[in-house]
Amino acid sequence: MHLILDIAVTHLIHRKRQTLVSVLGVAMGVGFFIAMAAMMQGFQRYFVAKIIDVSPHIIMKDEYRTPPRQPVELKYAEGAVRLFNLRPREERRGIKNGMAVIDAIARQPGVAVAPTLAGQIFLRYGTKDLSATLYGIDPDKERRVTFLEQDLIAGSLNGLHTTANGIILGSGLADKIGVSLGDTLSVISPAGVILKMKVVGVFRSGITAKDNYESFTLLKKAQILQDRANVINQIRIRLGDINQAAALARSLEVRYDYRTESWEETNKNVLGIFVIQNGIMYSTVSAILIVAAFGIFNIITTVIHEKEHDIAILKSIGFDEGAIRGIFLLEGLAVGVIGTLIGWALGYGLTELLATVRFSIEGFVKSEGFVLYYTFKHYLIAGCFALIASLAASYLPARKAAAVNPVDIIRGGV
Amino acid sequence: MAGQALIEVRNVTRILPGPVPVTLVRDINLSVRQGEFIAIVGASGSGKSSLLYLLGLLDVPSQGAIFFEGANTTLLNREAQARMRLVHLGFVFQFHFLLPEFTALGNVMIPMRKKGTRPEADIEREARSLLAEFGMEEYSHRLPEELSGGERQRVAIARALANRPSLILADEPTGNLDSKNARQVFDIFKRLAEKNGQTVIVVTHEAHLAKQTHRQIRLLDGRIATVE
Numbered sequence: 207m208h209l210i211l212d213i214a215v216t217h218l219i220h221r222k223r224q225t226l227v228s229v230l231g232v233a234m235g236v237g238f239f240i241a242m243a244a245m246m247q248g249f250q251r252y253f254v255a256k257i258i259d260v261s262p263h264i265i266m267k268d269e270y271r272t273p274p275r276q277p278v279e280l281k282y283a284e285g286a287v288r289l290f291n292l293r294p295r296e297e298r299r300g301i302k303n304g305m306a307v308i309d310a311i312a313r314q315p316g317v318a319v320a321p322t323l324a325g326q327i328f329l330r331y332g333t334k335d336l337s338a339t340l341y342g343i344d345p346d347k348e349r350r351v352t353f354l355e356q357d358l359i360a361g362s363l364n365g366l367h368t369t370a371n372g373i374i375l376g377s378g379l380a381d382k383i384g385v386s387l388g389d390t391l392s393v394i395s396p397a398g399v400i401l402k403m404k405v406v407g408v409f410r411s412g413i414t415a416k417d418n419y420e421s422f423t424l425l426k427k428a429q430i431l432q433d434r435a436n437v438i439n440q441i442r443i444r445l446g447d448i449n450q451a452a453a454l455a456r457s458l459e460v461r462y463d464y465r466t467e468s469w470e471e472t473n474k475n476v477l478g479i480f481v482i483q484n485g486i487m488y489s490t491v492s493a494i495l496i497v498a499a500f501g502i503f504n505i506i507t508t509v510i511h512e513k514e515h516d517i518a519i520l521k522s523i524g525f526d527e528g529a530i531r532g533i534f535l536l537e538g539l540a541v542g543v544i545g546t547l548i549g550w551a552l553g554y555g556l557t558e559l560l561a562t563v564r565f566s567i568e569g570f571v572k573s574e575g576f577v578l579y580y581t582f583k584h585y586l587i588a589g590c591f592a593l594i595a596s597l598a599a600s601y602l603p604a605r606k607a608a609a610v611n612p613v614d615i616i617r618g619g620v
Numbered sequence: 621m622a623g624q625a626l627i628e629v630r631n632v633t634r635i636l637p638g639p640v641p642v643t644l645v646r647d648i649n650l651s652v653r654q655g656e657f658i659a660i661v662g663a664s665g666s667g668k669s670s671l672l673y674l675l676g677l678l679d680v681p682s683q684g685a686i687f688f689e690g691a692n693t694t695l696l697n698r699e700a701q702a703r704m705r706l707v708h709l710g711f712v713f714q715f716h717f718l719l720p721e722f723t724a725l726g727n728v729m730i731p732m733r734k735k736g737t738r739p740e741a742d743i744e745r746e747a748r749s750l751l752a753e754f755g756m757e758e759y760s761h762r763l764p765e766e767l768s769g770g771e772r773q774r775v776a777i778a779r780a781l782a783n784r785p786s787l788i789l790a791d792e793p794t795g796n797l798d799s800k801n802a803r804q805v806f807d808i809f810k811r812l813a814e815k816n817g818q819t820v821i822v823v824t825h826e827a828h829l830a831k832q833t834h835r836q837i838r839l840l841d842g843r844i845a846t847v848e
C-alpha cells in the first residue's frame with residue numbers, strides 16, 4: 207500500500223469507534239439525500255408528465271393583459287386623466303380571425319395547433335344538474351395537441367364525428383351525474399340553448415380537476431350551444447420542444463395582442479413550489495452533511511493532537527508539509543469515501559423501502575404510493591457533496607498538522 | 621573519500637525569540653569532513669541537542685549559515701530541506717521516537733518507502749538486515765509498546781540508517797542501553813564512518829564512549845569550548 211495511505215488508514219483503524227461515527231454521519235447524509243431526491247424528483251417529474259405535458263404547452267385566450275386605453279387617455283398621454291362611470295361594452299368576445307391565426311401559427315415547424323371554444327354549461331340527467339366546462343374541439347387537430355384520445359377509457363374520439371350530437375365526459379363527471387357510454391343527457395348553455403347529447407366517450411386523465419369538470423364536443427356543436435357561430439376563444443398549441451414554449455408564447459402575444467400563456471406561466475405556482483421543495487431538500491441534506499463534517503473535523507483534530515509526536519518523527523525523517531497534509535486530508539477523504547459507499551447502499555435501501563409504501567391520495571393527481579425517480583445522478587451529487595464536505599472538514603486540521611514544528615515537540619521529550 | 625568538507629557551520633547563533641529571548645547556541649564555527657566520527661559533549665543544558673537540530677535542518681539558525689556539500693542549506697525552502705533530511709540525513713533522538721502503530725520492521729521501512737526508489741520486497745529485506753545488525757531480527761514484528769526501552773532505541777537507530785544517509789545525527793543514542801549494547805552501537809557508528817565514509821555526529825555524556833570518536837567537541841553555555 208502507498209505509505210501515506212498506509213499511515214492514514216492506520217490512524218483511522220486505531221480509532222474504530224470514532225471513525226465509525228464519522229462514517230455513519232456521512233452515510234446518513236448521502237442516504238437521506240438519495241431517498242429524498244428520488245421521492246421529490248419522482249413526484250415532480252410525475253407531476254410534470256401528468257399535468258404539464260398532457261396539457262397544451264401554450265394557450266392563447268381571448269383576453270388582454272392590460273385593459274384597452276380609452277381615447278381620452280390616448281389624447282392626453284402626458285396628462286392626469288381620470289374617468290368615471292366607465293362601463294365595458296358587451297363586446298363580442300373571441301379571437302378575431304381565429305382560423306387565420308391558427309393557420310399562421312401552424313406554419314411554424316414543430317408546432318401543432320388546435321382551435322377551441324371553451325364555455326360553461328349545465329348537464330342535466332334525470333333529476334341531477336351539474337355544471338361543467340365544455341370544450342368545442344376539432345378532433346383531428348386535438349389529437350396532436352392533447353392526450354384526450356389516449357385518456358379515453360370508453361368510446362372513441364371519432365364518435366364525435368359519427369354521432370349527431372356526441373359528447374365526451376370526464377370519468378368523475380360521468381360518475382357524478384350517473385351516465386355511461388351511450389346514454390343521452392341534456393346540455394344547457396348560458397345562452398339558453400338546450401341540446402340532447404349522447405355520451406360517445408369517457409376519459410380519465412388522473413388529474414382530478416379535469417376528470418370532474420371537463421367535457422368535449424365538436425367545435426361546431428359548441429358554437430351552436432353558446433350561440434357564437436364561427437367563434438373560437440382559445441388556441442391551444444403543442445411543441446416538439448417544450449422548452450421553446452415561453453419564447454414562442456411571448457412572440458405570439460406581441461404579434462396578436464391576446465393573452466398567451468406558456469405552460470410555465472400557467473403552472474407558475476406549482477413550479478414555484480418545486481423550487482421551495484428542492485430548497486428544503488438541499489438544506490436538510492446540507493444540515494446532515496454539516497453535522498457529518500463536524501464529525502470528521504473532530505476525529506482528525508483529535509488524531510492530530512494525539513499524533514503530534516508522530517508528525518514530528520515523520521518530519522524529521524523527511525516528510526515535507528505536503529506529505530503530512532496529505533495524510534490527514536486522506537483520512538478525511540477516506541471517511542468521506544467509505545461514508546459515501548455506505549450511504550449509497552443506505553439510499554438504495556431507503557428508496558426500495560419507500561417504493562413498497564402504499565397509500566391512496568386524491569389531490570392534484572391520483573396516486574397510490576410514492577412516485578420515485580431513480581437516477582445515477584442523485585448518487586453522483588450526494589457523493590460529490592460528501593467528498594467536498596469531508597475534504598473541507600479535514601483541510602484546516604491538516605494544515606495545522608503540516609505546520610507542526612518538530613523541534614518544539616522533540617525538545618519537549620516523551 | 622575522507623577529507624572533503626561535508627558540513628561547514630559558519631557563525632551560527634540560534635536565539636529563541638520571545639519576551640525573554642533564550643540563546644541556545646552562539647557563534648558556532650565547525651567544519652566536518654566526510655567519514656568523520658564526532659562526539660558532542662558538554663553539561664546538561666549546554667546546547668548539544670540544539671546544535672544537532674540545527675545540523676539536522678530541523679531548526680533554522682537565527683544568524684549564520686550551515687553548508688552541506690558546499691550548498692547553503694539555510695537558503696533552501698522547507699520542501700527541499702525535507703527532501704535533504706530524507707535522502708542525506710538520519711536522525712536518532714534523545715528520546716526514542718517510533719511510530720506506535722507500526723512494527724519494528726514497519727518503522728525501519730518508512731524512510732525507504734517514503735524515498736520510494738526501490739521495490740517493497742527489497743526494502744523489506746534491507747530493513748530486516750538492518751534490524752539484524754542490532755540483534756533485533758527476532759523482534760521485527762513487535763509493536764514498539766511490546767519492546768523494552770533499549771530495544772526501541774536500537775530500532776530507532778536502525779531506522780536512522782535506513783536510506784544510507786551521508787550524515788547520521790544521534791542524540792544520546794545509548795542512553796537506554798547497557799554498556800555492552802552501547803559499545804556495540806558505537807562500534808557500528810565507527811564502522812559506518814570508517815568503512816562506508818558516512819559521517820556520524822553523536823551527542824553523549826559517557827566519556828569512555830566519546831573517546832572512541834575521532835574528535836570531541838565540548839559545548840559550554842551554547843559555545844564551543846574545546847575541540848580535542
Ligand SMILES: Nc1ncnc2c1ncn2[C@@H]1O[C@H](COP(=O)(O)OP(=O)(O)OP(=O)(O)O)[C@@H](O)[C@H]1O
Nearest residue numbers: 617636642643644663664665666667668669670671
Ligand atoms: N523551548 C525552549 N524555551 C526556553 N528554553 C529552552 C527551550 N529549549 C531549550 N531551551 C534551553 O536551551 C538550552 C539548551 O538546551 P539543549 O536541549 O540544547 O541542551 P542539551 O545540551 O541537549 O541538554 P541535555 O544534555 O539535558 O539534553 C537549555 O538551557 C534549555 O533550557
Ligand SMILES: [Mg+2]
Nearest residue numbers: 668669714791
Ligand atoms: Mg539534549
